[in-house]
Amino acid sequence: MTDAPAFTPLDHGWELFPDGGFIDFVGPIYVRRRENGLRSFGFIAEQKHANLIGVVHGGMLMTLADRALGVAAWDAADGRPSVTIQFDMQFVSAAQMGEFVEIDPQVFRLTSSLVFMKGVLRVGEREVAGGSGVWKILKR
DSSP: OOOOOOOOGGGGGEEEEOOOOOHHHHHHOOEEETTTTTTTEEEOOGGGGTTSSSBBBBHHHHHHHHHHHHHHHHTTTTTOOEOOOOOOEEEEOOOOOTTTEEEEEEEEESSSSEEEEEEEETTHHHHHHHEEEEEOOOOO
């Protein structure tokens, strides 16, 4: 068995996403700007992300999705703060230690006070989970 070279996000156009607080504990999280102006997010699965059976804990996948969709909601709302008011996640495959998990958020409806978001978490072409939710745009 040969070990494939480890994926290094910084060598593939990703940058570290500075995010204090909770994300500091579970990160690092990586980000890159897409052609549509939204940002993709990802992380390398480490042992600290494992659940009891040794695959990435669903809570980490939900954390990545919530952060990614939430930032995309802020972007869609022209930089106005937005907070999660509803979030759903469906898990379809396990992410393994050492894999790079990424998500490309999509805005599927924007109103004056709400942003409706969705995204699929992937490892390469393999879908790991799907999430969707609603973010409330806060008044300045």
